[in-house]
Amino acid sequence: xxxVGLHLPTLSVQEGDNSIINCAYSxxxxxxxxxxxxxxxxxxxxIIDIRSNMDKRQGQRVTVLLNKTVKHLSLQIxxxxxxxxxxxxxxxxxxxxxxxxxxxxRLTINP
Amino acid sequence: xxxxxxxxSNKVTEKGKDVELRCDPISGHTALYWYRQSxxxxxxxxxxxxxxxxxxxxxxxxxxxxxERTGGSVSTLTIQRTQQEDSAxxxxxxxxxRGQGGYTFGSGTRLTVV
Numbered sequence: 001x002x003x004v005g006l007h008l009p010t011l012s013v014q015e016g017d018n019s020i021i022n023c024a025y026s027x028x029x030x031x032x033x034x035x036x037x038x039x040x041x042x043x044x045x046x047i048i049d050i051r052s053n054m055d056k057r058q059g060q061r062v063t064v065l066l067n068k069t070v071k072h073l074s075l076q077i078x079x080x081x082x083x084x085x086x087x088x089x090x091x092x093x094x095x096x097x098x099x100x101x102x103x104x105x106r107l108t109i110n111p
Numbered sequence: 112x113x114x115x116x117x118x119x120s121n122k123v124t125e126k127g128k129d130v131e132l133r134c135d136p137i138s139g140h141t142a143l144y145w146y147r148q149s150x151x152x153x154x155x156x157x158x159x160x161x162x163x164x165x166x167x168x169x170x171x172x173x174x175x176x177x178x179e180r181t182g183g184s185v186s187t188l189t190i191q192r193t194q195q196e197d198s199a200x201x202x203x204x205x206x207x208x209r210g211q212g213g214y215t216f217g218s219g220t221r222l223t224v225v
Contacts, residue, residue: 034214041218042218042219043115043218044202044204044216045216046213046215089154091154098144099144099214100156101146101153102153103152103153
C-alpha cells in the first residue's frame with residue numbers, strides 16, 4: 001500500500017542552528033501534506049501544511065518544501081530552540097479522508 | 112471547548128475486558144478521526160467520521176474494535192475482549208474541513224492491557 005516515511009529516525013542539532021527534517025512519500029496522487037510536532041505525553045500539534053499546487057510555504061521560523069518530482073517533503077526550522085525538541089511527523093492526505101503518517105523523526109537540541 | 116478532549120487519559124484493564132474511550136471534538140468540526148500510536152511508532156489510522164456520511168472503518172484492526180459518533184459530536188471507541196497487543200495511545204482528532212489547517216488532536220488515552 002501507499003506509505004509515507006522519513007529518512008532519518010533521529011536528528012541532533014546545536015541550539016541556534018537550522019534544522020532540516022526530511023520525508024519521502026510514495027502516493028503520487030496525494031495532494032495535501034502536513035507536518036506535526038509531538039512532545040512527550042501529548043498529541044501531535046499542527047505545524048504547517050502545504051498543497052500539491054505549491055512547492056514552498058513559510059510560517060513562523062518554519063518552511064515546508066515540496067518536491068513532487070521526487071516525492072519528497074522537508075521541514076526547515078530556523079534558529080532551532082530547546083523548545084523545538086520533539087518528534088516530528090509528516091503526514092499525507094490519501095484521498096479525501098485519512099491522513100497517512102510516517103514513523104517520525106526525533107529532533108534533539110544540543111546546548 | 113477550545114480543544115479536542117479525550118477521556119480517560121489513562122486506562123489500565125485486564126485482558127479480556129471491554130473498554131470505552133471517549134472523544135469530544137472541537138465544536139463545529141464535522142470530521143472526526145481515531146488513530147492508534149504504539150510506543151515509539153507513528154500513527155495508525157483506525158476510523159473516520161464525516162458529517163452524516165457512513166464512516167470509513169478501513170483501519171479497524173479486528174471486529175473487536177468499533178466506534179460510533181452520536182449527534183455528529185461525541186465519539187466513543189470500544190474495544191471488546193482486550194488483548195495485550197491493544198496496549199497503545201489512542202488519539203482522536205477533529206477538523207472543520209480537509210485542507211484547512213490540518214487536524215487538531217487530543218492528548219490521547221493511554222491504554223494498558225495487563
